[in-house]
Amino acid sequence: MSISAVDVRAIARLARLSIAESDIPVYAGQLSSILDFVAQMNAVDTAGVEPLAHPLELSARLRADTVTETDRRTELQAGAPETADGLYLVPQVIE
Amino acid sequence: MEWQPVIGLEVHAQLATQSKIFSGAATAYGAAPNVQACGVDLGLPGVLPVLNAQAVELAVRFGLAIDAEIAPCSVFARKNYFYPDLPKGYQISQYEHPIVGCGHLRITLDERELDIGITRAHLEEDAGKSVHGVVSGRTGIDLNRAGTPLLEIVSEPVMHSAREAVAYMRELHRLVRHLGICDGNMQEGSFRCDANVSLRPAGSDTLGTRTEIKNLNSFRFVERAIEFEIERQRDILEDGGKVVQETRLYDPDKDETRTMRTKEDAHDYRYFPDPDLLPVSVSADDLARIRATLPELPAARIARYVDDYGLGREDAALLVNEPAVAAFFEASLGPLEVPAKAVANWITGEVFGALNRAGLAVDDIPITPAMLNQLVARIGDGTVSGKGAKTVFQAMWSEGGLPDDIIEAQGLKQVSDSGAIDAIVDEVIAANPAQVQDYLAGKEKILGYLVGQAMKASKGKANPAAVSALLVDKLKGD
Numbered sequence: 369m370s371i372s373a374v375d376v377r378a379i380a381r382l383a384r385l386s387i388a389e390s391d392i393p394v395y396a397g398q399l400s401s402i403l404d405f406v407a408q409m410n411a412v413d414t415a416g417v418e419p420l421a422h423p424l425e426l427s428a429r430l431r432a433d434t435v436t437e438t439d440r441r442t443e444l445q446a447g448a449p450e451t452a453d454g455l456y457l458v459p460q461v462i463e
Numbered sequence: 464m465e466w467q468p469v470i471g472l473e474v475h476a477q478l479a480t481q482s483k484i485f486s487g488a489a490t491a492y493g494a495a496p497n498v499q500a501c502g503v504d505l506g507l508p509g510v511l512p513v514l515n516a517q518a519v520e521l522a523v524r525f526g527l528a529i530d531a532e533i534a535p536c537s538v539f540a541r542k543n544y545f546y547p548d549l550p551k552g553y554q555i556s557q558y559e560h561p562i563v564g565c566g567h568l569r570i571t572l573d574e575r576e577l578d579i580g581i582t583r584a585h586l587e588e589d590a591g592k593s594v595h596g597v598v599s600g601r602t603g604i605d606l607n608r609a610g611t612p613l614l615e616i617v618s619e620p621v622m623h624s625a626r627e628a629v630a631y632m633r634e635l636h637r638l639v640r641h642l643g644i645c646d647g648n649m650q651e652g653s654f655r656c657d658a659n660v661s662l663r664p665a666g667s668d669t670l671g672t673r674t675e676i677k678n679l680n681s682f683r684f685v686e687r688a689i690e691f692e693i694e695r696q697r698d699i700l701e702d703g704g705k706v707v708q709e710t711r712l713y714d715p716d717k718d719e720t721r722t723m724r725t726k727e728d729a730h731d732y733r734y735f736p737d738p739d740l741l742p743v744s745v746s747a748d749d750l751a752r753i754r755a756t757l758p759e760l761p762a763a764r765i766a767r768y769v770d771d772y773g774l775g776r777e778d779a780a781l782l783v784n785e786p787a788v789a790a791f792f793e794a795s796l797g798p799l800e801v802p803a804k805a806v807a808n809w810i811t812g813e814v815f816g817a818l819n820r821a822g823l824a825v826d827d828i829p830i831t832p833a834m835l836n837q838l839v840a841r842i843g844d845g846t847v848s849g850k851g852a853k854t855v856f857q858a859m860w861s862e863g864g865l866p867d868d869i870i871e872a873q874g875l876k877q878v879s880d881s882g883a884i885d886a887i888v889d890e891v892i893a894a895n896p897a898q899v900q901d902y903l904a905g906k907e908k909i910l911g912y913l914v915g916q917a918m919k920a921s922k923g924k925a926n927p928a929a930v931s932a933l934l935v936d937k938l939k940g941d
Contacts, residue, residue, distance in 0.1 A: 382731055384545055421538040421560070421736045427744035433480045433517035436487030437501035444505060445497070454496035455594055455603030458547040 371399040465665040468693045470628045471620035475613050476645040477653040478521045484612035485512030492651050500606035506551035518612040521644040522562050523753050531566025539740040542732045548591035558734040561585035572630040579631045580619035625689035637761040655680040660692045672706040688713035772803035787825045794832035799840035838866040851875040877926045888933050891916045
C-alpha cells in the first residue's frame, strides 16, 4: 500500500498539522508501512462474519433523562484562555 | 427543454428531552451563555458520554409512526471536523447503522395524496453556537446547545416542486409535534432543514448534479430557497452550462442562494465507530411497549374530522396542526350537544383571531372548552344571536365566566316569544306603509329592511328568525 506525498498533505491538513515539506517522504514511508502491516488482515476470510462495532459484546447502558449537571461555568472557564460575557473567545471565524 | 426538479430534504428535529443526549446538562432554550454546558459537552479530557434513554425512546416513537424498521442494534460514529463550536473535534452521530431505517410519510397536496419515502433517521448531537461582534476580532462560543439531541430525518429524492417539499415538511412538523418528540419551534431552531436540489431533463431517470441549501428555518424560506435554486440551475443548464456540486446558503433578505463551499473543499469526515459508546439495542419488548404509547397520528385525525364531523380538509388540517388546538376542539364538543362545524368555525375564526391580536400561543387560550361549548349551544338554541354571541365571546375572553352568566348579566338574551315581538312588528308595519306596499307588490328584498327596523326597535334582542317569520305571517296574512 503506497501513500503519496499528496495523501500526506491531505491527511495533515484534515488533522490541522503543520509538517515540513522535507519530512513528507518520511511520513509517506511510515504511513505506508503501517497500512501494509494492517493489510495482512485482508488475508483472513471474513465471509459470513458480522461486522464488529465494539470489542465488548455488550449493548449500551442508558441513563435516565434527568438534569444532573448544574452550572459550573465559573470553574470551567477558569481554564479557558479568553472569555467575555460568559462566552469562550476564539480567533474570529468567518463563514 | 423541459426540466424536472428533484428535491430531497434532511430535517433536523430537536428531541424534547430535559437533558442532553450524552450528558446530564439541561437543554432549556434561552439560558445565559455556557451555564448549560458541562465537561462532557465541552469535550474535556477524561469524560465519557452516556446515552440518554429518552432520546432513544423518542427516535423509536418516530420510526414506528412512519412504519420504518427500527434497527435492533444501531451504532454511534464519530464525524470528524474542526470548528470552534465543536470542542471535541468530532460530532457523535450515526452513520452506517442508524436507529430508524426506511419508512414513509403520506402527504396531501391539491387534493392529491403522495407517499414520500424516508430513507433513514438517525440520532446525533447538536453543535454549539458562534456569536459574532461581542469582542472585536474574536468569535464568542456558547456551548449550551452542544450535545442537544437531534433526530436527522432524511427523505428520498422524490419531490418535484418547492410546494411538494413544503407540504412534506409541514406534515413532518405536524407528526413530530403530535408524537410529542419535538416542540417544532422553528424560530428557536428546534426544527430546521437542508434541501438537496437538482434538475434533470423531463423523462430522464438519472439524477443531475445537486446542490445542498443549508439551514432553512421556516416553511417560507424552504419554498423560496428551492424555487430560487430551481430557477438558477435551469438558467445554467439552458445556457449549456454545468451545475457545480456545492453547498449553498439562502439569504432571505436578498431572496437568493449563494455559494458556501464547493466540492473541492467539501469535508472529508472520516467517520468511524465511536469507541466510547457501545451499540444501542432496542428489543422487541421495547418496540411493543413504545408502539402502545403512540397517539392517533395527525393524518388519521384529519381524516376522522372530515369523515365524522363533516369538516373541510383545510379546516381539519388547521385544527390538527397544533395538538393543543385539536384537543381544545374535541373537548369543546361536549357536554352540550353542538354542531362540530360551528365549533370548528369559532376556533379557526374568533379564537385564532383573538390569539393573534393578543400575541398569545395556543397553550395560553384564556377560555375553556366548556365555555365555548356553552356559547355555541346558546346560539344553536336561539338564546343569543350571532352578534350577541360575539359580545359574549369578548367578555369571556377578557374577564372569564360562563356564557349563561354573561348573557344574563349583560341582558343579551334574545327575545323569541311571539308575544313580545308581536307588538314591535305591528309598530314597524304601521310606521313603514310605503315599504309594506312595496313588499306586497312583490319586492321581497324589502323584508330585510323591515326585519332590521324591528331588530333596532328591540335593541338587538329579538331573534331575527322569529321576527322575519312573524312579519311574513302578518303581511301575507292580511
